[in-house]
Amino acid sequence: MNRFALVPQRNFRFVLAIALLLAGGCALLIIGGCAGRQATGTFSAEPPPSFSASGDVVQPDQWWNSFGDPQLDEQINQLFDGSFTLAAAIQRLSAARAVTRREASDFFIDLNGVSSIGSTYGPGSDDHSYLWGFDASYQVDLWGRIESQVEAERLRAAATHADYHAIALALTAEVTRTWFALIEAHAQLELLDEQIQTNQTGLSLQEARFGLGQIRSPDVLRQRQLVEGTLEQSAVVKSQIEVLEHRLAILLGQMPQNAKYSPGSNLPALPPLPNTGLPAELLKRRPDVRRDYLAFMAANKDLAAAISDQFPRLDLSGSLLNSAEKPEDLFRDWFLSIGGQLVGPILDGGQRRAEVDRNSAIVRQRFNEYGDTMLNAFAEVEDNLAREKYQLERLTHLEAQAKWAQMSADQLREQYLINEADYLDVLSAITAGQRLQRETLSARLDLLLIRVSLYLALAGGFEPRPQPTIVIQDETVVDGVSISTGEPIESDLPETLPPISNLNPAGPASAAASSDSLAPLIAPDNSGDFEQLLRTVDRLPDTELDE
DSSP states (O other), X not given: OOGGXXXXXXXXXXXXXXXXXXXXXXXXXXXXXTOOOOOOOOOOSSOOOOOSOOOSBOOOSSGGGGGOOHHHHHHHHHHHHHOHHXXXXXXXXXXXXXXXXXXXXXXXXXXXXXEEEEXXXXXXXXXXXXXXXXXXXXXEOSSSHHHHHHHHHHHHXXXXXXXXXXXXXXXXXXXXXXXXHHHHHHHHHHHHHHHHHHHHHHXXXXXXXXXXXXXXXXXXXXXXXXXXXXXXXXXXXHHHHHHHHHHHHHHTXXXXXXXXXXXXXXXXXXXXXXXXXXXXXXXXXXXXXXXXXXXXXXXXXXXXXXXXXXXXXXXXXXXXXXXXXXGGGTTTOEEEEEEEEEEOOSOOTTHHHHHHHHHHHHHHHHHHHHHHHHHHHHHHHHHHHHHHHHHHHHHHHHHHHHHHHHHHHHHHXXXXXXXXSOHHHHHHHHHHHHHHHHHHHHHHHHHHHHHHHHHHHHOOOOOSSOOOOEEEOSOEEETTEEEOTTEEEOSSOXXXXXXXXXXXXXXXXXXXXXXXXXXXXXXXXXXXXHHHHTOOOTTSOOOOTTO
16 A cells, blocks of 8 residues: 555645655755855954154043134034934934844744724625635744844944944044134134235335435336236135135025134234044044945845745644624634745846845955944054144245245345335245245144144044934744844944854854844954954855856
8 A cells, every 4th residue: 555645635735745844945055055165355454563653642532622612612513403414424323223223123923913894795695705814924043043134234234323423423523624724714814914014014115215216117116017917916815714614504504694703913822732542442433434334234134134044944734713694693603723934046037146245245345344334443553643744844845935935025125215126026036935925824724724634634523413212113033033122223333343254144053153143243352452452254155256
């Protein structure tokens, strides 16, 4: 007798379907587990060298306070209240957190209410039906796909939060640069007014001497040219002042038509050089480095979710319905239905494998972007230290040139009055001296702007406005992971970044293991272990680049 004859045909089909699904899942496990590996680029394991210079003053989080300018502090506070750019960044952060909450909803059961009323008319008696009840469905996270998706969005929200910090820092730097440029423009205008007054006085003296026949007309014409040249420079500076006022108004979220500021004409003194600290500490401080690190982590979780999507999926469903043919029979007959469905991919034309390859490439892309950001962070500190060092040297030479030019102009003027020098030499000396005075002012502004860039390169994130954490309401247990009421999904990394070497979705077999729980991102302090922080990513799943 056939041994399967005792099995009803309906049950035999069900058993056969389950067997096929399990066989397909096992085949995917075997195929995915045999994926090839290919080495990727690595960082040097040696700790990075210290920065070329460092001071003794600890830079505050609100670095602009170092300049001691109350008016600048007021403009920064207005920036936090009125900037449209910062407001847009906050809304991007809110949207990213909403996406995280949306993805986290897949941890819970979907429960819907259903109701229907139907009537049939025709020969004989009319039929009526009344149906109402509840329908529930739930997808069991067998391989951690949902958990990986939630973690990916959580990390992306944290990356958006870090980007919000980076935007806030960039805006404070832009306001500071514009404010100092406005002060320098007013100082230039005052200096030009003095030069115009001096040149006009000289023109009056030359015209008087020409009237007495003591000099030639070209000397008067050259002096008039000098006056017009300083007037032209004054017009340029006035234009710059209005443009800077418009730019500052836009940064502060105000109308440029009525922008009018009185910053004064005294540039602040250069503060002492800040303590640059260790390069590894810089990586923890900078929000743009955190942003790219979190984007890399999120891409890694996307890869884990794509790998998990190759495996069979278990869906559970249930319904509790009340059906009646008459309204008075409602609540009398109840029907309970419970079922499950195991869905496993068999043939998809390589769609899921291509998705894994795509996410693997994105992981590599994010890692390279993260490495590039780290190197640029170091370069920005070193660049500004070098620029400040040589700008101080340049400023010393400019001041010396201005001093010698003034002495030269005074001596040539005295020699010209006794007919021992040509007036062209006098004008050349005066023109050079006035140009050097204006260049010295511009060099002082450049020195302050370099310091602003250095502060920005060393700055860490600060919170212009307190941001709430993401909270998943309700409590449930999914695959042994408890999600309880009030458990926050942090919007940012802690002070310490976890090492890259912890990211190891080496293949389908480790997909579930690579999806961490929803606990906050906490890792042991590795500020002194740069080797761990910059560990190679050769553990990441690889794809043949020749393909």
